[in-house]
Amino acid sequence: MQRSEIEAKAAFDHIRYAQLWEDADVLTEGLGDCAGGTLVSICSAGDNALAMLTLDPKKVVVVDLSPAQIACLQLRIGMFRNLDHAEFLALMGARPSTERKVLLVKALAGAAPEVQAFWNTLADEVALHGAGGVGKFERYFRIFRTRLLPLVHSRKTIDAIFVSRPKAARQAFLDRWFNTWRWRLLLNVFFSRFVMGRMGRDKAFFDHVEGSPAQHVARRIHHAAVIGDPAQNSYLHWIMKGTHGEALPMTWRAEHFEVIKSRLDRLDIRPGSLEAFISTGEKADGFNLSDIFEYMSPEVFAQVYGSILRASAPGARLVYWNMMAPRRVPQAFADKVTTRSDIEDRLKPRDKAFFYSDLVVEEVKG
Ligand SMILES: C[S@@+](CC[C@H](N)C(=O)[O-])C[C@H]1O[C@@H](n2cnc3c(N)ncnc32)[C@H](O)[C@@H]1O
Known part of the structure; x- marks a missing residue:
């Protein structure tokens, strides 16, 4: 079986991403018409593989090197099967709840014993933060929100971010109320390579990254706060407030709940590397590749890219x-x-x- 370069570098013994921090609305639209086709998705927390079911494919092959990340998808499958939509949101942490331990047991009914055991060890954390809040990445945001953000902004200012306003007013709000010298100092400290490497991402993941993370974050905040409407941004809401408001990630929205639930048997979960899938000789009609190429050196990226093309159907x-x-x-x-x-x-x-600084949509020629 093919091994992936990152397998040897980073430890995958715990949940890194308890929810998906990549926009499934953009992903599903980028994949285009995939009805009846075979799709391949990196699992991560599983949300985007589930969102791909709304495209009505024949199947979605889900791969991930990390058993803990696959367990996130398996919990979600149980949640779709055994919970109603309001319970789903409560267990995820999108809504406040004191019932999460009970909901976790309900969601896990029928799951494999090792999946149940894995999540049972996390029950206390799930009760506190929701199943979507227990990854290393979410912990990093939580420390930011609970310990650092209050030193810089009042609750009133944070609530004011999520009031819908026209674009010019969003820019004025950012300049006048948000982008203070304290905020800029916080960004520089919190998003230093040292702190990010220790708390958020494995240091190995910075091997191929250029530029200062803080500069990058400042540019992207402009995108979230001015180009887009923060009131519609579930990701920004979770980071700043630790839960969701009206806006939800695609997979968690009520309108997709029944469709996804009815297509769960189209998931084909294959723990292991993407490289292992592409060496099977099967052909796929679309790939959700997350940001895995960033974790590879340019040479390995080129080699893996070539084999993905060989595993791709025209179009x-x-x-x-x-x-x-x-x-x-x-x-x-x-x-x-x-x-x-x-x-x-x-x-x-x-x-x-x-x-993310870039979104790529490439189509294989016929
Ligand atoms: C690349 S990370 C990025 C996570 C992401 N930004 C998010 O919001 O969830 C997503 C997942 O890719 C997996 N992964 C990385 N390289 C992989 C590979 N070559 N094959 C399969 N899975 C891989 C990791 O285990 C991780 O769970």
Whole structure:
């Protein structure tokens, strides 16, 4: 079986991402018409593989190197099967609840014993923060929100972010009330490579990243706070307030609940690397590649990209993000794909998961 470069570098023994910090609205639109096709998705917390079921594919093959991340998807499957939508939101942490331990037991009924055991050890944390709040990444945001943010902004200012207003007024609010010298100092300290490496992301993940994370974050806050409407941004809401408001991530919205629930048997979960899937000889009609290319050196990226193309049906789209390291079709394969700039340009301003610097949609030529 093919091994992935990152497998040897980072420890995957716990949940890194308890919810998906990549915008499924953008992903599903970027993948286009996939009805009846085979899709492949990186699992992460599972939300986006579930969102891909709304495209009515024949199946969604879900891969991840981390058993803990696969367990996030398995919990969600139990939640769709055994909970109603209000209970789903309560257990996830999108809504306040004192019932999460009971809901967790209910959601896990029928799950594999190892999945039940894994989540039972996390029951106290789930009760406190919701199942969508127990990853390393969410803990990092929580420390930011509970310990640092109050030193910089009042609750009133934070609540005011989520009042819907026209674009010019959003810029004025950011300049006048939000972007204070204290805020800029906080960004520089909290998003220093040292702190991010220790608390949020494994240091190995910075090997290929250029530029200061704090500069990047300041640019992206402008995207979230001015280009987009914060009142519609579930990601920003969770970071600043630790829960969701009216706006929810696509997979968690009531309108998709029954459709996703009715198609759960189309998930084909394969713990292991994407590289393992692409060496099976199967062909896919679309790929959600998260931001995994950033975790690879340029040489390994080019090699993996080539094998993805060999595992792609004509017309298949590759959708992926870059946070800080630039990754787009390697030169060697430039004649084999079309960069769908038309779709990228339409989707980028609407990407609510604002920390990514680039969204890529590439289509395999026929
Ligand atoms: C790349 S990370 C990014 C997470 C993301 N930004 C989010 O919001 O969830 C997503 C997942 O990719 C998995 N992963 C990374 N490289 C992989 C590979 N080559 N094959 C399969 N899974 C991989 C990690 O285990 C992780 O769970």
